[in-house]
C-alpha cells in the first residue's frame with residue numbers, strides 16, 4: 001500500500017527526445033492527491049508529450065514517473081487508476097453515444113448496474129440524453145468532446161488527464177465541464193488539466209505548472225504566479241504566462257558579421 005499522502009503524480013528527470021527535438025526536458029514535478037493541476041505552455045511546449053508519457057502511451061527517453069503510486073514503466077499497473085481525454089477523443093463513429101460509453105464501461109470492468117447509473121447521470125449532466133441513441137458520426141465536435149470526457153472519468157480513476165476539455169463546447173457546456181471538474185476534484189480525483197483557456201485554469205487550479213520549450217519554467221498556485229507578473233497593475237494569469245514564456249530576443253550582432261571599419 002502506498003502512503004495516503006503520497007503524491008498522485010511524481011516525475012523525476014522525465015525527458016523525451018524525438019531525434020534532434022527535445023520535446024520534454026528533465027521534468028521534475030509533483031502533484032498532490034485531489035489537486036487540480038493546471039498544465040500550461042505555448043504550442044509545442046511539450047504538454048501532450050508529457051501527458052502521453054504519464055498515461056503510458058509513450059515511453060520516456062530517460063527519467064521516471066509514478067502515477068497513482070505506480071511506475072509508468074508498468075502500464076498494466078497504472079492503467080486502471082487513470083483516465084485520459086486526449087485532444088481528439090477516441091470514439092467510434094459507428095456507435096451511438098450510449099453504446100460507446102457502455103463499451104468503455106465494459107473495458108473498465110464496471111458492474112453493469114453501476115455503469116448504467118453513472119452513464120445516465122453523466123449524459124443528463126452534459127445534456128446529451130436526447131442524443132444518446134444517435135450515432136457518433138452525426139455528433140458535433142462538442143458532443144464528441146462530452147462523450148470523450150465522460151468515458152475518461154466513468155470508472156472514477158484516481159487521476160484524470162484532460163487535454164483541452166472545454167474545446168468545442170458552447171458556453172453552457174463549458175460551464176458544465178468546469179463544474180464537473182470541480183466536483184470530481186471535491187471527490188478526491190486528481191485532475192491534470194492542460195488548456196490554453198487561462199480563465200479556466202485560474203478558476204479551477206490549485207497549482208499551475210508552465211512548460212516552455214520542454215522545461216518547467218514556473219510553478220505555483222495561481223495567486224503566486226500572478227504576483228510574479230511584473231507587467232504593471234493588471235496582474236492576470238495571462239500576464240504571468242506571457243512573461244514566463246517570453247522568447248528572449250536573439251542578441252543583436254551575436255552572429256552577425258563584425259562591422260566594417
Ligand SMILES: Nc1ncnc2c1ncn2[C@@H]1O[C@H](COP(=O)(O)OP(=O)(O)OP(=O)(O)O)[C@@H](O)[C@H]1O
Nearest residue numbers: 018021022023041042043044045046047048049050
Ligand atoms: N511523435 C513525434 N515525433 C516527432 N516530434 C514530435 C512528436 N510528438 C511531438 N513532437 C514534437 O515535440 C514538441 C512538443 O510537442 P507537444 O505536442 O508535446 O506540444 P504541446 O505543448 O502539446 O503543443 P500544443 O499546445 O500545440 O498541443 C514539438 O516540437 C513537436 O513537434
